[in-house]
Amino acid sequence: MRELTQMKRGRLTGSRIDPGDYDCPVLAAQLADTWLDYHHKAALKNSDGYAVAVRAFVKFAGPYLTGVGLDPADARLDDDRIDLTEVIYAWENDLLAQPPQDGGQPWQFARALLTLVHHRAERDAKVPDKLRKRAAAPASARKATSQPLDGGSPGFGEAADLGQGALRGWPGSARAWLEGASEPGLGRSPPRAEHR
Known part of the structure; x- marks a missing residue:
């Protein structure tokens, strides 16, 4: 059991990760230890978002690895028998396909996990x-911005006309849409925003 106790608004609170609760306990333990180390070394006042990201990732990783024929118990940060970079990409895509959870957005969870993996990579040869390169790169799931899309790029003509939040509720990912996914509902164009 990895646990962090801290004062928040005058109350003692705790966050914990029990590696034994997951199909990939070694990976969960390594990430939990990295979370605690990062909390202390970065002198964070609140690192709950990092713990949420770790729990969400290892919860996803176990069934994902089983589904692709790998043993989740073999997953670890210091071994390349399992390509965790691909697991992270799959997790980010899964996050984007779901409504926001635990009070955060997909980009926040992905960025938090990558920060922890990067922290570990700096200390573990x-x-x-x-995986080291993936952790140093930005998250695939990005924070929404008001920057216009490149209207000259193929496939972005309709997307450039969309208003803020128009893609919310659209099933699937932009990657699936651009690749012409055959899954029901994914091959259609995203909804248009109403212009006022």
Whole structure:
């Protein structure tokens, strides 16, 4: 059991991660230890978002790895038998396909996990290079911005006309839409925003 107790608004609160609760306990333990180390070394006042990201990732990783024929118990940050970079990408896509949970947005969870993996990679030479590079890169799930899309790019003509939040509730990911996914509902165009 990894636990962090801290004062918040005059109350003692705690966050915990029990690696034994997950199909990939070694990975869960490594990420939980990294969360605690990062909390203390970065002198964070609140690191609950990092704990939520760790729990969400390892909860996803177990069934995902089983589904692709790998043993989740073999997943670890300091070994390349399982390509955790691909698991992270799959998790980010899964986050984007779901409504926001636990009071956060997909980009926040992805960024928090990558921050922890990067922190671990800086201190552990055994972290595979591919995972190290992925952790140093930005999250695939990005914070929504008001920056216009490149209207000259193929496939973005309709998207450039969309108003803020028009894609909310649209099933699937932009990648699936651009690739012409055959899954029901994914091959259609995203809804248009109403112009006022």
